[in-house]
Amino acid sequence: MTVTTPASTASSLTALAATAPTTQVGSGANDSSMNEFLQLLTAQLKNQDPTNPTDPTQFVAQLAQFSTVEQLTQSNTTLNTISSSLSGLTLGQYSGMINKTVTAAVTTGTVPASGSVSQSMDFNVTTAGLSNVNLQVTNSAGAVVSSTPVSGTSGSVAFNGTASNGQSLGAGQYNLALVGTSTSGAVTSAGTLTESGVVNSVMQGTNATWELVLANGNIVNASAVTSVN
DSSP states (O other): OOOOOOHHHHHHHHHHHTSOOOOOOGGGTTOHHHHHHHHHHHHHHHTSOTTSOOOHHHHHHHHHHHHHHHHHHHHHHHHHHHHHHHHHHHHHHHHTTTTSEEEEEOOEEEEOTTOOOOEEEEEEEOSTTOEEEEEEEEOTTSOEEEEEEOOSSEEEEEEOSBOTTSOBOOSEEEEEEEEEEOTTSOEEEOEEEEEEEEEEEEEEOGGGOEEEEETTSOEEEGGGEEEEO
């Protein structure tokens, strides 16, 4: 069966075929993906069956879906840019601590591959009525690997990277806490551990956290700083 295309339709198709591909479209003018989509859409319009034209609502739905994806992509790019800018501002803020003495709360200690570590901290007992107050060291599994007794309500205590049996701990990060035993026999938090020192440099650690490198070589989390002098 031969399909005869009306003169008016043929004229419209000829005009459409002669139309140059669209390459500038609003905010997506420089987006190659959007341009490729519009070129495909134009090609589809050029080659559709005149007797059974494609439903224009499908084109609108396709364009809306593509625009939504494009906007989400642009939003992610914008958020990444904002995040980078904020990160730069944060670095500038912490850089102002260089050569100043800071005091920071301590919750972790790191044993380097060399196995040599000496992290001196100040302790402050804030919970009354506890016995057996000590510096408790636990590994990533939550197992207690070392306990160092302390006396009095304040003073200094050191994490030296050794287990209770005197053996050196493996390289890695350990959790540090000041704990004591209550009258009921439960082990509970006894107070705080802090470390002070002059800041030599600032660096970005894991999980995008900012860390301060002290003159003694120890590292404290910038967000844990409680005072700057």
